[in-house]
Amino acid sequence: MPSVPNLNLNRLEMPPRYRAAFPSLLYLVMALLVLGGTVAAAGPAGRVEEQIVFRFDLQTGLSAQVDLDGGLTFLPSGSRSPLLQTELVGVTDSRRRRSLDTFHAAVGEGVRGGHRGFSSQADDDGDGRIDEDPLDGIDNDQDGKIDEDFGAISDAMVAVHLSNGGSGNRDAHMEYYHWGHPSLGSTVFLSAGGGQDASGGGTYRILTSGSEWQETGINPLLHAVIGQPEMENLVAFVSRVNPDGRIPEEDPCSADTGLWLGVMILEEESSTRVLLDTDRLDLPLGRDPVPLAVCAAESWLQLNRILGEARRLYEGLTDPVDNRQARWIVPPACSACRSSVVPGFGLVGAAEGRLILSAEITAGQCGLLDPDLFRVDGRLLGSPREIRWLPAEGKGAAISWSCPTTELLREGSLVGAGPFLPVAGLLDHQARGRLEFVFDPRENILADDLDSALAAPVEVAGRYLDGRLFRTSLRAPAAEEWEAPANVATSPAPEAVEDAARGFAEDRARLLNSDRNHLGLSPNLLLGWPNPFNEVISIRFTVPGTMREAFVWKDNEEQPTAIELEGEVPWPGGQPGVSVKIYSIQGQELVTLHSATLGAGDYTVQWNGADAFGRKMASGTYFCKLQMDDWSVTRRFVFIR
Numbered sequence: 001m002p003s004v005p006n007l008n009l010n011r012l013e014m015p016p017r018y019r020a021a022f023p024s025l026l027y028l029v030m031a032l033l034v035l036g037g038t039v040a041a042a043g044p045a046g047r048v049e050e051q052i053v054f055r056f057d058l059q060t061g062l063s064a065q066v067d068l069d070g071g072l073t074f075l076p077s078g079s080r081s082p083l084l085q086t087e088l089v090g091v092t093d094s095r096r097r098r099s100l101d102t103f104h105a106a107v108g109e110g111v112r113g114g115h116r117g118f119s120s121q122a123d124d125d126g127d128g129r130i131d132e133d134p135l136d137g138i139d140n141d142q143d144g145k146i147d148e149d150f151g152a153i154s155d156a157m158v159a160v161h162l163s164n165g166g167s168g169n170r171d172a173h174m175e176y177y178h179w180g181h182p183s184l185g186s187t188v189f190l191s192a193g194g195g196q197d198a199s200g201g202g203t204y205r206i207l208t209s210g211s212e213w214q215e216t217g218i219n220p221l222l223h224a225v226i227g228q229p230e231m232e233n234l235v236a237f238v239s240r241v242n243p244d245g246r247i248p249e250e251d252p253c254s255a256d257t258g259l260w261l262g263v264m265i266l267e268e269e270s271s272t273r274v275l276l277d278t279d280r281l282d283l284p285l286g287r288d289p290v291p292l293a294v295c296a297a298e299s300w301l302q303l304n305r306i307l308g309e310a311r312r313l314y315e316g317l318t319d320p321v322d323n324r325q326a327r328w329i330v331p332p333a334c335s336a337c338r339s340s341v342v343p344g345f346g347l348v349g350a351a352e353g354r355l356i357l358s359a360e361i362t363a364g365q366c367g368l369l370d371p372d373l374f375r376v377d378g379r380l381l382g383s384p385r386e387i388r389w390l391p392a393e394g395k396g397a398a399i400s401w402s403c404p405t406t407e408l409l410r411e412g413s414l415v416g417a418g419p420f421l422p423v424a425g426l427l428d429h430q431a432r433g434r435l436e437f438v439f440d441p442r443e444n445i446l447a448d449d450l451d452s453a454l455a456a457p458v459e460v461a462g463r464y465l466d467g468r469l470f471r472t473s474l475r476a477p478a479a480e481e482w483e484a485p486a487n488v489a490t491s492p493a494p495e496a497v498e499d500a501a502r503g504f505a506e507d508r509a510r511l512l513n514s515d516r517n518h519l520g521l522s523p524n525l526l527l528g529w530p531n532p533f534n535e536v537i538s539i540r541f542t543v544p545g546t547m548r549e550a551f552v553w554k555d556n557e558e559q560p561t562a563i564e565l566e567g568e569v570p571w572p573g574g575q576p577g578v579s580v581k582i583y584s585i586q587g588q589e590l591v592t593l594h595s596a597t598l599g600a601g602d603y604t605v606q607w608n609g610a611d612a613f614g615r616k617m618a619s620g621t622y623f624c625k626l627q628m629d630d631w632s633v634t635r636r637f638v639f640i641r
Contacts, residue, residue: 053104054158056178059185059467060259060296061243068102070160070174072188074261074296076243083209083241084261084294089282090202091162091172103137103161107152110538114152117316117326120593120605124149136161136173153177153328154189172202172285181330183309183467186302187295189266189328194285204283206294208261210241211406212278218264219416220308221427223334223466232308236264237274237281240406259296260303266291266314298463299372300404304416305465317601332601333466334545336366336429342472343367343435345460347376353441357381357460358434364548367426368465371401371419371437375461376474384437389423391433397422418465521633522552526626532638536608539593541580541626544569545600568600575599576628582607582637583623590617609639616641 056064058074062083065073074084107114114135115121122130125143131151132141136159139146154177162172177189192204218234242258263281265272272290275282283290293310297303316327343359350356357374361367374381383403390396399419408414425431458474525542544550550569569576580594591612593605607624610616619641625634 053160054106054156054176056156056176056188058188058296059182060298062186062259062296064176064178064188066104066158066160066174066176068104068160070162070172072176072190072294074294079243081209083243083259083296085207085209086294087205087207088162088172088174088202088285089205101137101163103159103163105135105137105147105159107135107157107159109152109154109157111152113148114150114157116151116153117329118324118603122151134173135159135175136163138163155179173289175289177328179313179330182469183306183333184313184330185467186297187293187306187310189310189314190292190294191289192283192285192292193289194287202285204285204290206263206281206283208239208241208279210239210258210261213237213239213263213276213281214406214409215276216409216412216414217416218262218304218307220304220306221416221418221421221465222305222308222312223337232311234264234307234311236262236307237276238262238303238409239279259298260300262293262295262297262303262307264293264307264310266293266311268311299370300414301370301372301416301418301465302463302467304418305467309467317599332542332545334429336364337464337466337468339364339366341365342470343369345472345474347458347460347474350438355381355439355441357384357437357439359437360434361426361431363430363432366429366464366466367431367435368418368420369435370463370465372404373462374437375459377459378461381437381439384439386438387419388436388438389426389431389433390436391425391431393432396433420465520552521626521628521631522550523633523635525550526624526633526635528624528635528637532640533609534640536606537637537639538604538606539580539624540602540604541578541594542602543576543578543598543600543628571629573597573629579625579627580605581625581627583625584617585621585623590622607637609641 051067051069053066053068055066058064061077062074063077065075067073070088072084072086073082075082109116110119113124115124116131124130125133125141125145125148127141127143127149129141129149131149133143133145133147133149134140135147135150135152135157137146138161141149153175156178158176160172160174160176171194173193175191177191178187179185194202214237216236216238218232218236220232220234222230222232239261240258241261263274265274267290270290272283272286275284283292291314293307293314295303295306295310297306312331313329314327316325316329317331318325343361343365346358346360348356348358357376359367359369371387372383384401387399387401388396389399399422401419402408404414420426423431425433426435459471460474461469461471463469522544525544526539527541528537528539531537542549545568547569575597578594578596578598579592581592582590584590591607591610593607594603617639619639622637622639623634624637625632
């Protein structure tokens with residue numbers, strides 16, 4: 001998503017009667033031109049287009065609209081019937097009886113006044129505190145300025161503030177966040193707060209047009225940056241809907257299975273209790289904001305993964321040196337989870353009209369495929385009845401798989417971690433072999449006319465469990481009938497994750513001791529933009545999590561095998577000492593932008609063209625050096641005054 005230009009949010013000189021109207025126009029225009037938000041041409045019943053403040057486009061084909069009263073609506077493309085709708089009860093109703101000022105704004109992360117976390121500009125007003133003046137049109141810190149230190153969150157952030165007569169006594173403050181990241185693009189995050197006492201904020205109500213809300217356990221299987229699996233145990237509220245408004249209960253396992261909706265409080269120790277009443281969830285708003293994730297997912301496994309990623313995002317990162325914590329930071333993905341290499345697929349018919357879709361998996365490749373989202377030439381196959389693993393070496397596995405339904409959800413029979421727990425090699429991307437997905441005969445897939453379908457090019461599409469889409473051409477048929485061997489796992493067990501994780505780490509120290517003439521730090525770990533620059537350059541550096549990500553080999557013959565490259569980097573101290581420094585073309589050190597011990601992940605610093613004493617440098621060429629222990633990489637930047 002494009003970055004947002006610097007904004008001047010100081011509006012003290014503005015007459016009070018214009019304060020409510022001007023921010024609306026300013027930020028709506030900004031949202032339309034910069035962030036890509038648009039005023040909805042058609043909203044849900046009872047809403048007119050002037051009430052829509054901003055629209056997020058979700059990956060599931062839905063749009064999420066925020067209105068002037070702080071409500072959120074999930075709408076299918078081209079439809080006016082909401083699948084999910086929220087409202088503020090007890091606050092917006094009172095607008096008919098008393099005057100409420102409405103403030104709303106749309107910004108993006110990193111705009112002036114909105115830096116946060118580990119950024120050197122997080123304390124925008126230089127008073128030693130960060131994020132103490134929320135984006136609400138009020139001088140919260142009483143320094144004579146408005147909204148100058150609010151800490152913007154996400155690629156697109158929308159704030160809606162309802163206050164009583166402009167007195168500063170907060171009735172409701174809503175902040176919606178959305179990232180375009182593949183693992184988060186179908187989620188809208190919300191921080192909702194009320195008044196100065198527990199009864200002052202009303203109730204945030206969430207309505208579904210699908211099956212009734214159910215409180216259920218969520219068990220996502222997530223990957224750390226080095227590829228090790230982590231399984232969470234969370235609690236969420238879930239409903240199932242169809243884009244056409246039907247509750248998907250007549251034929252829940254057909255190819256048209258609709259979407260899953262999920263709502264989860266992200267703060268694990270939150271004292272806020274959600275009240276559940278069939279099709280609605282009521283969240284009482286008090287003085288302290290409550291963080292929520294609201295998402296739509298195409299499958300049950302995607303729903304679990306999305307909510308797990310949402311919790312990790314909210315928890316953010318902790319600086320290992322000074323223990324500073326910053327929430328709302330997207331954690332880095334493992335290297336194989338970022339790979340664009342798609343498995344090779346084959347498709348054949350089998351006995352009794354069954355269909356077998358096979359995927360050839362190699363080491364270093366992601367084989368965690370969502371079994372419920374395969375499409376062949378655009379046609380959804382539905383859910384397989386069985387998943388088979390045929391490794392290149394060792395015993396195989398046959399895993400039963402059921403179509404996830406609301407009935408199984410009520411019975412507590414749905415496992416969110418997925419079907420691949422018994423196959424440790426798939427979990428850490430080290431496996432070599434073939435996955436087979438066995439489908440029963442269904443209408444409109446390919447079992448009845450497989451030969452003619454394969455006579456023309458066939459496209460296979462789907463999603464990995466981490467949410468990424470893939471699309472590829474079908475290879476020549478390779479799958480065959482296969483009998484499940486004895487003593488194979490038939491159902492996933494959480495203990496399998498712990499057993500697998502203990503065997504993942506490998507000692508890569510001998511590679512770090514290689515001849516330095518052949519081994520170097522990857523230049524992709526250090527990037528800067530814009531370059532050339534005349535005001536500020538943003539410098540992104542990456543602390544690598546794997547050997548593949550960290551190093552390049554100048555002589556290809558010296559490069560080790562792919563299996564060796566997938567292990568974590570064995571830094572002598574566990575984590576590397578990292579510094580980012582600027583040098584003149586003569587080699588003189590000008591300023592240190594960062595110096596600390598860091599864990600794996602992406603980080604950003606900025607340079608304004610000045611040295612350590614604040615003196616502006618002359619126009620010319622400068623060097624930025626990223627140092628990690630004994631390894632370094634350098635980039636050339638051009639400063640133009």
